[in-house]
Amino acid sequence: MPDLALTEEQLEFQKLAREFAENELAPKAYECDQKAEAAQDVLKQCWELGLVTTLIPEQFGGLGLSLVESCVIGEELAAGCSGIYGAIETNTLAQLVLLALGSEAHKKKFLQPLTETAIFAGVDVGLLGSAEAKIDCLRVKDDFVLSGSAVVANGANSEWFLVAATGSPKRIFIVSRNAKGVEIGEPVFTIGRKALALTNVKLKSVQVAPSDTLEVNQHALQLLHDQAACLLAAGSLGIARSAMKNAIQYSKERKTFGVAIAQHQAVGFMIADMAKDIEAARLLIFQACAIAGSEQTGLVSAAVARTFAQDMAMRIATDAVQIYGGYGYSKEYPVEKLMRDAKSYQVYQGSNVDSKVEIGRQLVHQ
Known part of the structure; x- marks a missing residue:
């Protein structure tokens, strides 16, 4: 341990x-x-x-x-x-x-x-997920030629970005934003984590030298997925902690029947559940980090940590909105943003459903 x-x-x-x-x-x-x-x-x-x-x-x-x-x-x-x-x-x-x-x-x-x-640097939002790449790859002499489109996180600000392509599933391509044929398009407007700067990027016969590609092997890819899962879980944890902090502060200020709503048992139970889940998520993340850091693969620790943190953040942010009541649905208060942001992590770089499928598959075949 x-x-x-x-x-x-x-x-x-x-x-x-x-x-x-x-x-x-x-x-x-x-x-x-x-x-x-x-x-x-x-x-x-x-x-x-x-x-x-x-x-x-x-x-x-x-x-x-x-x-x-x-x-x-x-x-x-x-x-x-x-x-x-x-x-x-x-x-x-x-x-x-x-x-x-x-x-x-x-x-x-x-x-x-x-x-x-x-x-x-930028990363194709589907790079670590299960979605099929929308970029075609052809081998022309020594180089790879990429054509298609991708939604790239940091797309507007990145010096270079990582994409996958059909036709070459065992490679990840490093593409310079200044390469001939790269078109940085319009931003993708989302409901949450809007400052992430998701950008539509088009590739029109973009040449990539073999030296600017990464060869994928199964062990390294699994390790990468586990490490990325830990990092994404930490983001969800931060949202949950912020939601709980805001909920506690508001519950001490808002009064009904002459007392702060924090004194009502129902609200107290909601906050207690928030704290319980946040502590559990943090421990799961630390354990998953330790396992991934030792380069062990084939375990479900990282996927469990990520899925638990994603779902926990969504639940806590929603409960925070509930504690605020009607004000929670207003942009004048921070919890509506936290709820939108929490949802982003459930669908970003592979969904929470993908993670649950992977957990089930690994446990069944152990």
Whole structure:
């Protein structure tokens, strides 16, 4: 059983991320949600603190942190604003892919620049899910030629992005936004995590050299899925914690029959259930991180952590709206945004249903 207590260093990163989220992300959450874009000045500040390049090894200019630290930081930033955090989360997902599948040359070419300038990477939103790729791939002499479209997280802001293609299922392609034939299109408007900057990207006969592709093997791919599941679960956890915090604060201020509604047993039970599920989700995530960090695969820990956190965040955000009553449905209060944001995680990079199918399949065939 892994030791789930945070070290002093991890607690310092947690404190740094929490203070940044409370002072910089949370105050701009509503504005970024309305504009459906991340605050670039805030992202630059986050990069300057090193919170954008956590997983990149020190030899390439990053912090070289473990998955646990990245999830601790992710929870804090998502609690501030999961939409703005989406740009950072996407960047970290791209790091996971390069670290799992890339060579030393890949890491030097693509990861090191992320530590030198405040630039970001993008990821096709279906890359780690079960949806079929909408990009065709042809081999022309030595190069690969990609044509089709994809919805890319960080698409408008990324220096390069990762996509999959039909016709070459055992490769992931690294595409430069400045490559000939790349068209950065209109943003995709969603109901939640609007600052994630989902963008329609068209590829028209885009040439990709073999050196800019990542070969996929089953073990590395499973490990990547497990690591990504931990990171996404941490985002859901941050939303849930923010929803509970707001619900507690409101329940102490709102009075009925002469007393704060927090004193009513029904409300107290709802808040107790929130706390119980949040603590359980965090422990599941830490355990899944420890297992993924040891490069064990074939276990359900990461999928369980992700699914539990996704569903828990949706439930807690909905209950927070309920505690607010009619005000919870108003944009004047933060919980309606949290409910919309929570839903995003249930359908992003593979749905919670996909995760449950995978859990069942693995358990049945053990």
